[in-house]
Amino acid sequence: MTSEMDTDAKKHHLGICPYGSGALSYNNYLKIKEIKELQVCQSNPAHHDEPLFIIIHQTYELWFKLILHEIDETMRQLAAGNAPRATWFMRRVSTIFREVLVNQIHILETMMPVDFLGFRSKLNPASGFQSSQFREIEFAAGMKEARLLQFFANEPEALAQMQKRLDEPTLADAFWKLMIDRGFDVAHQIEEDGSEACQKAHSQRVKELRKVYQEPEKYYDIYELAETLVDLDENIALWRMHHVTVVERIIGFKQGTGGSEGVGYLRSTLTKRCFPDLWHVRTMIELP
Numbered sequence: 001m002t003s004e005m006d007t008d009a010k011k012h013h014l015g016i017c018p019y020g021s022g023a024l025s026y027n028n029y030l031k032i033k034e035i036k037e038l039q040v041c042q043s044n045p046a047h048h049d050e051p052l053f054i055i056i057h058q059t060y061e062l063w064f065k066l067i068l069h070e071i072d073e074t075m076r077q078l079a080a081g082n083a084p085r086a087t088w089f090m091r092r093v094s095t096i097f098r099e100v101l102v103n104q105i106h107i108l109e110t111m112m113p114v115d116f117l118g119f120r121s122k123l124n125p126a127s128g129f130q131s132s133q134f135r136e137i138e139f140a141a142g143m144k145e146a147r148l149l150q151f152f153a154n155e156p157e158a159l160a161q162m163q164k165r166l167d168e169p170t171l172a173d174a175f176w177k178l179m180i181d182r183g184f185d186v187a188h189q190i191e192e193d194g195s196e197a198c199q200k201a202h203s204q205r206v207k208e209l210r211k212v213y214q215e216p217e218k219y220y221d222i223y224e225l226a227e228t229l230v231d232l233d234e235n236i237a238l239w240r241m242h243h244v245t246v247v248e249r250i251i252g253f254k255q256g257t258g259g260s261e262g263v264g265y266l267r268s269t270l271t272k273r274c275f276p277d278l279w280h281v282r283t284m285i286e287l288p
């Protein structure tokens, strides 16, 4: 019996288009026509560099969407007690950040500062500061800042998504829950109020984590998972570093379109961490 593949190959060979009008094609599967219609310039006539600016932001947002999808699966795997599978999905997140997100920001350096000024004023008051998916990633990882919701008051869908993330357990919560399930004496959640009790709970976590980091092979699945969380933190920090450097190169110390002081504000975010205890433990490790 001749397979469909064989028939298609013969048609190709004879120069006949093998696909019927209803067949799935690359373009309609991926909705390429629709995607290409989504770059709407604010400048008029459209500035040559504005499509670059739009496409780079849109691609970031598509990757952010996938990262949230992978974090959700990681959470499901952790809820089922499957640490190795959770680690697998977090590795994908690290790879996306490391191979794409940290570096692609530099494509914007091919835009001259004077060319950016050609359309920058049209973007006011929009800003990356209002990327709700970026905030969702921060919230889902463990860096919840409820005050950020106020900036999304006019976007009910984004607001609802962010509120959902704010109410849900984070990757950090799931990690501490796993530690508890494995018999470690750590607090599941800590009230981050700077109180003595809060500091004590963090010290206790670091004390327990130290056991894992002193003897990684004994607790290998926890160790591996913890390192993928540190990867995420490191990659977000690297992205911030690359972003602020590119921002300084293009707009110097001008104010941001979102209303912040710009580079000064962005520099103040460089030391933010989603998993501070996983960083702190390194100071405590000693030669066995």
Ligand code: HEM
Pocket (backbone or CB within 6 Å): 056, 057, 060, 061, 105, 108, 116, 126, 127, 128, 129, 130, 131, 134, 243, 247, 250, 251, 255, 256, 257, 258, 259, 260, 261, 262, 263, 265, 266, 269
């Ligand atoms: C010419 C290129 C860019 C410039 C000049 C720029 C500038 C800025 C500035 C000044 C801020 C601070 C908030 C404000 O006042 O607006 C900011 C924040 C931000 N930008 Fe950009 N940006 C650029 C490209 C990008 C790209 C490609 C992304 C990709 C998603 C991005 C994502 C963000 C995010 C997520 C924040 C919030 C950071 C935080 O609050 O921790 N930016 N940007």
